[in-house]
Amino acid sequence: MKKLFDRLKLPSTHRQSENNRRDFLRKGMLGGLSLGMMLDGKPEQEMEFITQKVKRDSKPAELKITDLRIAHLGGVPFKSPIIRIDTNQGLVGWGEVRDNASPNYALMLKSRLLGQNPCNVEKIFKEIKQFGGHGRAAGGVCGVEMALWDLAGKAYNVPVYQMLGGKYRDEVRMYADTPEITDPASFAKKLKETRLDKGYTFLKMDFGIGLLADKPGMLTGANVWKLNQRDNKAKTVGNYNATKHPFTRIQITDKGLEYIAEYVNKIRQGVGYDIPVAADHFGHFDVNTAIRLGKAVEKYQLAWLEDLVPWFYTDQWKQISDAIDTPTLTGEDIFLKEEFIKLINAKAVDMIHPDLASSGGILETKKIGDYAEEHGIPMAMHFAGSPISFMANVHCAAATENFVALEHHGVDVAGWEDIVTGSKPLVVNGFAPVPNKPGLGVELNEEVAKRFLLKDQKWFAPTEEWNTRDSHDRDWS
Incomplete structure (x- = not known):
């Protein structure tokens, strides 16, 4: 020796x-x-x-992807396909396809990943982002990107936020989404007992034409659309959910606006004005009705009005934002930074709202936030998945200066935090502590996660049928 x-x-x-x-x-x-x-x-x-039996984190330069498998969970709170990427050194990376998206969006990328070094996150992302699209179609690309960052962090023994340039905050503020209750007094009581009393300092609720569907004299033009699953009387002229807002020609009457305003007033009376309350899910109506609705609730000082019209109607968003005083916000279905840049440059919205599982993943969402920050635009983050995607959001939020709050859609899901092990608890008094463990900071708790596995799905079944690339991917000549 x-x-x-x-x-x-x-x-x-x-x-x-x-x-x-x-x-x-x-x-x-x-x-x-x-x-x-x-x-x-x-x-x-x-x-x-x-030293052959001494445990090492990894040899990053020699790390290679050897497999990709999926376990499709349900009720977390929606359907969430969990991605597992295996490597030649035993490191495992966790990612997640966006809620209610197909696992195939991720599986078809496997042949593009095998043999690659997962630490080359941006390089791989540029190779696979052509297979993503707006909304759920981005789920595979974004979920893989999460898993790559998890692997890179584990390989270098650092948390993901550190690889993004460090953190601006040690805790990430949450805003708690709450399913609506028709009676506003009962809804306000639920918000207080299940949200405020648990320490949450930011709330979001839904209100809109769904509240008015069965009330006479409150909507014009709604009788030919099926506005909810309970409505079996409507003579439909098309699929309401698939019809873009301006084309339904539904309008809210003055009586309907008064009802909505009183509904919001009672919520404010129940939770007070110290707590920010945002609003979402108003229904499918045109820009004129959106402006009338925005003006009707202005005095209740809402944090924002979300997705009043589809995100791609930039001119209409600017028209709405210029006409009302309540902040406007959109973006949960936008893929990549370019479309956010259009909204920001046009001054069409007051805030942006990417969903990391659609916007391009961790690094692309930080780039989106950084661009917005340079133009004085705040960023809230949409999220409705399992703790795997949650932790990806936490790292991104910690590393982005203009971040405001992250949505938590799983507050009422029993056992939600137990789906993972590692940096626990995930939420403390309405804030998510930023973990200092390598990668995302959590591992899948298989015993608990299996309880959420969809009945017709297998637990990380082999995926050899996706090993072979069957197309020419280059998108230029």
Whole structure:
């Protein structure tokens, strides 16, 4: 051993420490040490041999992707396909396809990933982003990107936020989405008991034409659309959910606007004005009705009005934003930064709202936030998945300066936090502590996660049928 340490020219303090362990090494290696000494004159091979059972995080330069599999969970709160990427060094990376999206969006990328070093996150993302699209179609690309960052963090033994440039905050503020209740007094009571009393400092609720569907004199033009699953009387002229807002020609009457305003007023009376309350899911109506609705609730000081019209109607968004005083917000279905840039440059919205599982993943969402920050635009983040995607959001939010709040859609899901192990609890008094563990900071808890597995799905079944690439991917000539 002395010959070996002399050859490696270790510092004297290191040599003394190693000498103190000499007896342990002699006993622990026994015959193996004798074999190691056969490599006399080859110090690198000697050191590799005698430390072969020492646990390492990884050899990042030699890390390779060997497999990709899916476990499709349900009720977390929606359907969420969990991605597992395996490597040649035993490291596992976790990602998640966006809620209610197909696992195939991720599986078809497997043939593009095999053999690649997952630490080259941006390089791989540029190769696969052509297979993403707006809304759920981005789910595979974004879920894989999450898993790559998880692997890179584990390989280098650092949390993901550190690889994004460090963090602006130690805790990430949550805003709690709450399913609506028709009676506003009961809804306000639920908000207080299940949200405010648990420490949440930011709320979101739904109100809109769904509240008015069964009330006479409150909507014009709604009688030919099926506005909800309970409505079996409507003579439909098309699929309401698939018809873009301006084309339904539904309008809210003055009576309907008064009802909505009173509904919001009672919510405010119940939770007070110290707490920000945002609003979402108003229904499918045109820009004129959106402006009238926005003006009707202005005095209740809502944090924002979300997705009043589809995100791609930039001119209409600017028309709405210029006409009302309540902040406007959109973006949960936008893929990549370019479309956010259009909205920001046009000053069409007051805030942006990417869903990391659609917007391009962790790094692309930070780039979106950084661009908005340079133009004075705040960023809230949409989220409705399992703790895997949640932690990806937490790292991104921690590393982005203009971040405001992250949605938590699983507050009422029993056992939601138990789906993972690691940095726990995930939420403390309405805030998510930013983990300092490598990668995303959590591992899938298989025992608990299996309880959420969809009945017709298998647990991370083999996916060899996706191993072979069957197309020419280059999108230029």
